[in-house]
Amino acid sequence: MERFYLCENCIKPLRIKNKYKSDIVSLNKNVGKCIICGGSSIDISSHYNILQDIVDCIRFYYPVYRYFRKDFPFPYSAYFPHILNPYIFEEDNEILTKPLDSQSSKRLYDLLDDTTNIHDIEIFDIIRSDKYKILFEKLSYVAHMELPLKEADSVLMQMMQNDLRNHNYYEVEEKYTDAIASIISEFPQININRKIFYRARVGHHNESIAVDDLDTMIDFPYIEEEMMAPPPYIASSGRFNRQGCAFLYVANSKTTAIAELKPYVGCVCSIAKIRCRDKRSYLDFRASSLPQIDDKINIVTLNIIRSFASFFHKPAVQDNDYLTSQFLSDIFRKLQFGGIIYDSVQTKGYNVLSYYPSDFYCVKKSEKMVEVKSVVYKINDMQDGRNKYEHWYFNDEKIEEKYGSDT
Numbered sequence: 533m534e535r536f537y538l539c540e541n542c543i544k545p546l547r548i549k550n551k552y553k554s555d556i557v558s559l560n561k562n563v564g565k566c567i568i569c570g571g572s573s574i575d576i577s578s579h580y581n582i583l584q585d586i587v588d589c590i591r592f593y594y595p596v597y598r599y600f601r602k603d604f605p606f607p608y609s610a611y612f613p614h615i616l617n618p619y620i621f622e623e624d625n626e627i628l629t630k631p632l633d634s635q636s637s638k639r640l641y642d643l644l645d646d647t648t649n650i651h652d653i654e655i656f657d658i659i660r661s662d663k664y665k666i667l668f669e670k671l672s673y674v675a676h677m678e679l680p681l682k683e684a685d686s687v688l689m690q691m692m693q694n695d696l697r698n699h700n701y702y703e704v705e706e707k708y709t710d711a712i713a714s715i716i717s718e719f720p721q722i723n724i725n726r727k728i729f730y731r732a733r734v735g736h737h738n739e740s741i742a743v744d745d746l747d748t749m750i751d752f753p754y755i756e757e758e759m760m761a762p763p764p765y766i767a768s769s770g771r772f773n774r775q776g777c778a779f780l781y782v783a784n785s786k787t788t789a790i791a792e793l794k795p796y797v798g799c800v801c802s803i804a805k806i807r808c809r810d811k812r813s814y815l816d817f818r819a820s821s822l823p824q825i826d827d828k829i830n831i832v833t834l835n836i837i838r839s840f841a842s843f844f845h846k847p848a849v850q851d852n853d854y855l856t857s858q859f860l861s862d863i864f865r866k867l868q869f870g871g872i873i874y875d876s877v878q879t880k881g882y883n884v885l886s887y888y889p890s891d892f893y894c895v896k897k898s899e900k901m902v903e904v905k906s907v908v909y910k911i912n913d914m915q916d917g918r919n920k921y922e923h924w925y926f927n928d929e930k931i932e933e934k935y936g937s938d939t
């Protein structure tokens with residue numbers, strides 16, 4: 533193998549730098565001049581771990597079609613590893629501190645091509661010889677190829693959603709439970725036993741009382757059990773629970789607990805402190821807890837964890853979203869977790885979903901009433917549909933008369 537000298541100072545990702553620090557590297561006898569800075573460097577051509585990490589980082593930061601040769605049409609390019617496109621290293625890139633000249637760039641690519649699986653694109657549960665079918669049949673897969681792994685939904689997620697559209701959940705449950713069980717130890721997990729959270733409900737009590745001779749009405753918050761999850765027999769299905777399953781939702785702050793109710797201004801709510809006595813681990817999908825590319829975690833697993841997290845962070849929009857979140861919920865529960873923790877869409881806080889409401893209790897005398905003083909809205913500009921096309925007109929003549937057309 534031709535030698536290739538590249539020192540750790542000329543590599544950007546910490547993930548790769550850390551590989552240099554391993555003992556194996558320090559034993560390397562072949563020291564030469566780094567191709568970028570000219571400093572003393574090891575020969576990376578015999579260090580599979582370093583080469584594989586360079587490839588993993590390319591996949592993380594660049595969509596597949598960018599690291600295959602441009603003039604060879606996708607998806608064919610995915611099957612011909614010898615035509616890798618070396619141009620990423622010739623530009624400012626996410627891997628090296630400085631671009632390489634085209635000859636060195638080609639040499640580095642040849643080295644990666646010979647020693648790693650840069651072209652062995654992982655597809656969950658699909659054997660390599662079947663890959664071409666998927667490429668043509670499944671648009672979502674093409675979308676995956678067009679995004680870098682750091683932005684793409686995991687293929688596992690896409691296939692799960694597709695399977696749930698076409699099968700009863702219990703027909704595919706074992707397959708996905710096994711797949712997730714094999715990587716679950718890499719997922720961030722925390723213990724929340726003894727922690728205090730908040731739970732809110734719209735409304736309060738209003739009861740008549742007698743004060744000496746005077747009859748009057750007083751307001752007071754919902755009390756104790758009234759602040760907890762409804763019993764299973766009246767629980768309707770929700771984002772994470774099937775009909776007849778009662779899960780408990782609590783938040784880390786009063787504001788988040790209230791915001792999750794999406795109340796109107798002036799609305800009066802009851803709120804209480806809820807203490808956890810569940811000793812199980814909870815899966816932690818908060819952005820601040822997620823593994824990064826610089827962690828040791830396998831890049832495909834990283835992609836799966838991040839796509840689950842972004843799914844939980846989004847409000848559910850399609851019916852299928854409920855199928856998916858209920859399905860994942862079942863799997864996590866079967867794998868012995870107490871529930872999941874995820875960022876609130878409404879505030880900067882977070883929510884806890886517990887599968888075991890009886891392992892939480894309302895802190896005595898903590899119930900209070902609160903009034904919603906204001907609600908904050910965030911808006912984004914959207915495209916005016918009238919500017920999207922040229923030479924168009926409204927199909928309905930009356931609407932055409934009123935709003936005109938583009939022609």
Ligand SMILES: [Zn+2]
Nearest residue numbers: 539542566569
């Ligand atoms: Zn260097």
